[in-house]
Amino acid sequence: MLDQVKPNLLEIKNLRIEATSYPPGEAPRKVVLVDDVSVSVEQGRVLGLIGESGAGKSTIGLSAMGFARGGARLAGGQILLNGRDIRSGGPSDLRSLRGREVTYVAQSAAAAFNPAKRLMEQVIEASLHHKLMTRAEAEALAVELFRKLGLPNPETFGSRYPHQVSGGQLQRAMTAMALCPKPDLVVFDEPTTALDVTTQIDVLVAIKAAIRDTGVAALYITHDLAVVAQVADDIIVLRGGKKVEYGTTDQIINAPQQAYTQALVSVRSIDHVEKADTASVLSVANITARYRGTNFDVLKNVTVDLSAGQTLAVVGESGSGKSTLARVITGLLPAAQGRITFAGRALSPDLASRSKDDLRELQMIYQMADTAMNPRQTVGTIIGRPLEFYFGLKGEAKRKRIQELLEEIEMGAGFIDRYPAELSGGQKQRVCIARALAAKPKLIICDEVTSALDPLVADGILKLLLSLQAREGVAYLFITHDLATVKAIADKIAVMYRGQIVRYGSKTDVLTPPFDDYTDLLLSSVPEMKLGWLEEVLASRKMESGGN
Amino acid sequence: MHPVVKLVTQRLALGLLLMLAVSALIFFGVEALPGDTAQAMLGQSATPEALANLREKMGLNEPVLWRYGHWLYGFLTGDMGVALTNGEDIAKSVGARLGNTLFLAFWAALISVPLAILLGLLAARYNGRWPDRLISGVTLATISLPEFVAGYLVLYFLAVKLQLLPAMSMVFPGMGVFERLQAIMLPVIVLVMVVLAHMMRMTRAAILNVMQSDYIETAKLKGLSPLTVIWRHAFPNAIAPVVNVVMLNLAYLVVGVVVVEVVFVYPGMGQYLVDHVTKRDLPVVQACGMIFAAVYIGLNILADVVSILANPRLRHPK
Numbered sequence: 001m002l003d004q005v006k007p008n009l010l011e012i013k014n015l016r017i018e019a020t021s022y023p024p025g026e027a028p029r030k031v032v033l034v035d036d037v038s039v040s041v042e043q044g045r046v047l048g049l050i051g052e053s054g055a056g057k058s059t060i061g062l063s064a065m066g067f068a069r070g071g072a073r074l075a076g077g078q079i080l081l082n083g084r085d086i087r088s089g090g091p092s093d094l095r096s097l098r099g100r101e102v103t104y105v106a107q108s109a110a111a112a113f114n115p116a117k118r119l120m121e122q123v124i125e126a127s128l129h130h131k132l133m134t135r136a137e138a139e140a141l142a143v144e145l146f147r148k149l150g151l152p153n154p155e156t157f158g159s160r161y162p163h164q165v166s167g168g169q170l171q172r173a174m175t176a177m178a179l180c181p182k183p184d185l186v187v188f189d190e191p192t193t194a195l196d197v198t199t200q201i202d203v204l205v206a207i208k209a210a211i212r213d214t215g216v217a218a219l220y221i222t223h224d225l226a227v228v229a230q231v232a233d234d235i236i237v238l239r240g241g242k243k244v245e246y247g248t249t250d251q252i253i254n255a256p257q258q259a260y261t262q263a264l265v266s267v268r269s270i271d272h273v274e275k276a277d278t279a280s281v282l283s284v285a286n287i288t289a290r291y292r293g294t295n296f297d298v299l300k301n302v303t304v305d306l307s308a309g310q311t312l313a314v315v316g317e318s319g320s321g322k323s324t325l326a327r328v329i330t331g332l333l334p335a336a337q338g339r340i341t342f343a344g345r346a347l348s349p350d351l352a353s354r355s356k357d358d359l360r361e362l363q364m365i366y367q368m369a370d371t372a373m374n375p376r377q378t379v380g381t382i383i384g385r386p387l388e389f390y391f392g393l394k395g396e397a398k399r400k401r402i403q404e405l406l407e408e409i410e411m412g413a414g415f416i417d418r419y420p421a422e423l424s425g426g427q428k429q430r431v432c433i434a435r436a437l438a439a440k441p442k443l444i445i446c447d448e449v450t451s452a453l454d455p456l457v458a459d460g461i462l463k464l465l466l467s468l469q470a471r472e473g474v475a476y477l478f479i480t481h482d483l484a485t486v487k488a489i490a491d492k493i494a495v496m497y498r499g500q501i502v503r504y505g506s507k508t509d510v511l512t513p514p515f516d517d518y519t520d521l522l523l524s525s526v527p528e529m530k531l532g533w534l535e536e537v538l539a540s541r542k543m544e545s546g547g548n
Numbered sequence: 549m550h551p552v553v554k555l556v557t558q559r560l561a562l563g564l565l566l567m568l569a570v571s572a573l574i575f576f577g578v579e580a581l582p583g584d585t586a587q588a589m590l591g592q593s594a595t596p597e598a599l600a601n602l603r604e605k606m607g608l609n610e611p612v613l614w615r616y617g618h619w620l621y622g623f624l625t626g627d628m629g630v631a632l633t634n635g636e637d638i639a640k641s642v643g644a645r646l647g648n649t650l651f652l653a654f655w656a657a658l659i660s661v662p663l664a665i666l667l668g669l670l671a672a673r674y675n676g677r678w679p680d681r682l683i684s685g686v687t688l689a690t691i692s693l694p695e696f697v698a699g700y701l702v703l704y705f706l707a708v709k710l711q712l713l714p715a716m717s718m719v720f721p722g723m724g725v726f727e728r729l730q731a732i733m734l735p736v737i738v739l740v741m742v743v744l745a746h747m748m749r750m751t752r753a754a755i756l757n758v759m760q761s762d763y764i765e766t767a768k769l770k771g772l773s774p775l776t777v778i779w780r781h782a783f784p785n786a787i788a789p790v791v792n793v794v795m796l797n798l799a800y801l802v803v804g805v806v807v808v809e810v811v812f813v814y815p816g817m818g819q820y821l822v823d824h825v826t827k828r829d830l831p832v833v834q835a836c837g838m839i840f841a842a843v844y845i846g847l848n849i850l851a852d853v854v855s856i857l858a859n860p861r862l863r864h865p866k
Contacts, residue, residue: 065769099770111762116784116860126770161860 009082009184009217010041010064016076017059017068017241033059033072034241041185041234046211046218048232048249050225050264052454053425056241057221061187064219065102066094082184099126103178107190109170113162120158123177132181145176148213149206168199172206179214186211188220192227196317196481198525204230204534223454225264226527229253230534237261253529263456265529272466274507275310275491280341281442281475282306282329287338289328298324300499302338306492308442309473313486313507315522316496322479325496326445329477330364343442360390363436367448369428373420379406379431380416386438405434409464426457430464437468445477450485462488483526487511495519551865555856563849570841571623575616578830584608588828589632619834628835633827638835642820646839648719649816652732653801656739661794664744668751668790669783673774675756684752687745699738699811706734717812735812739805743797750793754786761785788855795851803840 017034034056041047049057059072063079066086079086086097103126106112113122123145124138133141139158146154149172162170171191178186191207192200208231211218222228228235228249235252237244237260245258256262282305289299299321306312314322327333329340331351340347343361348354366372373382383402387393393401403413409430420428429449436444446465450458466489468474478489486493486507493510495503497518503510515523524537586602587594603609607618622629628638667687671680690698707715717731758764759782767781768774806818817836824832856862 062769067769069765095771095773097771098768099772104766104769106762106766108762112766114763114767114781114785116858117781122766125767125772129770129772129776161864163861164864164866 008040008080009043010039010219011080012037012039012060012064012077013080014038014077015060015063015074015079017056017063017072018075019070019072032241034063036077037236037238037241037243038077039236039246041217041219043184043217044215045233046220046231048228048235049219049221049238050223050228050235051238051244052223052456054240055238057223057238058189059241060238061189061219061221062104064185064187065098065104067098096130099183100130100132100181101183102185102187103181103183105171105174105178105186105188105191108194109174109191110162110167110194112174113170115162117161118158119160119162119165119173123158123173123180126177126181130181138180142176142180145179145210146173148210149173149176150202151176166199168195168203171195171203175203175207175210179210179216182214183216186216186218188218190222191220193222193224197483198317198521200227201525201527201534201537204527205538207231208534224527225253226529226533229529229531230527237264250531253531272488272490275307278307278309280305281308281343282477283339283341284325284329285339285341287325287328287335287340289324289333289335291333297336298499299328299335302496302499302501304492304494304501304504306443306475306477308475309469310491311469311476311478311489312492312494313478313480313490314494314496315480315483315486317481317522319498320496321499322481322496323447324499326364326447326477326479329445330362356390360386360439361442362445363439363441363443364445364447365429365432365436365449367451369425369432369452370420372432373428375420377419378416379418379420379423382420382431383434383438386435390439401438405438408437408468409434424457425453426460429453429461433461433464433468437472437474440472441474443475443477445479447479448481449478451480451482458485459488465489483523495522552856552862555862556853559849559852559856563845566845567842570845571620571838572616574834574837574841575619576612578834579612581830585632585830588830623835623838629831631824631832632829633824633832638832642817642832642835642839644721645815645817645820648814649802649805649818651719651728652735652739652805652814652816653798655729655732656736656743656801657798659736660740660743660797661747663740664747664794665751665790667744668748669755669775669778671748671752672755672759672782673778675752675759680752683748687748690741691745693741695738695742695805695807696811698741699735699808702734702737703811706737715812717814719815732814735805735808735814738808738811739801742808743800747790747793747797751786751790754789755782758782758785784858787858791854791858792851795847799844799847802843 015034015037016032019031019033021029021031037056037060039047039060049060051057059068062068063074064081066074066079068074074087081097081101086094089097113119120139120142123142124135127133127138127141128135132138142158143154146157151157151169151172157165157173165173171194175191188207192203195203204227211231220228220232232249234247235249236246237252237258239260245252245256245261252261253265256265284302284304287299287302288297290297302321302325304312304314314325316322324333328335331347331349331354334349340349342358347358380399380402383405384393384398387398387401399416402416406413406415411427411430415423415427415431420431423431432449450461453461462485465476469476476489478486480486490507492505493503493507494501495510495518503516503519510519511523521541524541527533584603586599586606586608590598590602607615610618619629626639628642630636631638631641667683671683674680693701703715706712713733714731715734717735719728719731723731755778759778764777764781767777772780803817805816806822808814809816809819817839821833821836824836
């Protein structure tokens, strides 16, 4: 028998994708989203696409389905699927390919499922639409996939509505939906990014096993190199729509050639020396809190202490009570029981009865810088507001102080008249930091301030926060679910689980074994940038994650 | 208790409460007018003795709250009193008129609601392209035309020029259904023209709003055709806003069509009410007010209930 050269399942050659942007008041501009990218995927192999937001990863992934979001268009190159150029066909050819030969798993399964329809109906829809199997066959296959993906009660799971199951389960159901029509290729678009770290690992395992068992080929899109290292055979690193580096996973992780790839591999390597305890700036004692109209304690007997100029990191999964703790400290949610002492004086539980100094010295920075700023105010107005409100600064004095603050956040005075829409994600967060800093606070509560940012940008923000702390002596209460961030910035750590502090102490103490079961689970779930990490960690885990 | 049952019960209770408040407003509002029923019946030249006698006879000397209770009780038991002008039983004459109005409203709704939703779906499907512009333009034109102008235009072309349909929509007891339908064809056409645009535009806007969702992209990436995506995935999530506008228009079809009735000489509630307002026949005005309020409140509660039932989060709690 002759060896036959099997054509690649997916062959993208010199792909170019363009869009037209319409800046207000200016002539329309052509924007190149993807420029001269070539990749190929063999049957049963997984190609990882990695890069920051705006790198063109999703755009390339969707182009494999002949789909372009918004006003984007495929402007050049070839996309060969099973040897056939998908650009040569019309809309109905594309429709017969989508959901049959190529399927898609979206980042946020919670938003990608239709809330008005039962899961089963949606999972088997493509199989029925393309007449690939009968309803009974499709349902049987779906149940089998539910079982394979580790979903609870696979027989009845499909009769639920999306809002009745958790985020991690939805992400697995979405994978089942993508595999149900037995496609040749699945595009995974950041399938675990929106999940908690302990849930991510389970979904990752399920996806990996499903890919292996079904022999399907996949494009795996993510911004997290450590994650993609666990599932991909090959990796392409993208930046600004261009290829940076393309090779096997082993090559990219262990011997990156390009400076950008090297930076990605070594991200989160901030050195931070733990600071010794000094006078306490914030002391939270035995706080218990619940939301109005419920009788469930969101916080149970929480006690933490934070010294001036230090950083206390509060870590935990979503729903563990981290952000509620911030709401209690800021007075947005008055505590049911317990005491808060701030800068040597007792803080009244609710916001309305706090003094102006209490308000000024306790500032907050939020996760979504976008929604934390008024889009119709300039950077100058945003930062100037606390200067006016707390210090009564006006006119030239105010403008001078705003410029100083902009220098402090390494942005320069030129930004003073810009609007938030004209800033990048990292710059927006910097403006929010400047606004908090403007009040000359003693404590800033940072609620997941780097979660929405790309790794390298997040690194920049963390470095800025650390240098500001060294200069101004401000303390941070740093709320995050990301342990790498914690390692980079914390002096003290409090691990929260279901409203309680399960581990608390200096960074070294908290991160040194022996661990309690939950801290072990949390720490071991953080993907590490090495091959085979996923298998290792599964073998050594003490505790199952919460069934998400 | 299941949250849907609880919410629906709450809405119904709220509706009843609202109805009670409206009845008080109608009764005491009329009560506050200068003069009373006896004065109205006997006129300016009545002698004080005659007035006193009539007031005694009609129970007008009883305390006002007692009379309110009596009136409300009568209303609930189907006794709306007698008209001042002709002494007829109000319940009987209103009944016939209400039947006519509902008949007209029913057929206008039966045509306009599905048509508006269909046009809305099509406009959303071809958003920004010529079918969308054509549909939006035409419906905007028909809603901008005052009802009586539309009525006369339709009369002129369909009844006078082409002589397809009768110009007058006279209906009377004992008429066959088919004849009745033929008689109301012209007012139905005018009413459809009036209510179409509002419902169609809401459907279009609600669908386009839902089309921004991630799950629409999921549906497109399954290879479904655009109309299937809209019908199967977008429309079920756009029901709530559409239903609210549909119900407002249905209420309008029942209570607001006096101009169309006048143009086509159709014996409906609107004409009846206006006739008796001009004659200061207060018991009839009160009765009509109560019926219109009941229709409005009832349809809005229905809209609320449908919106609640259309929400899977309420229908299937965690």
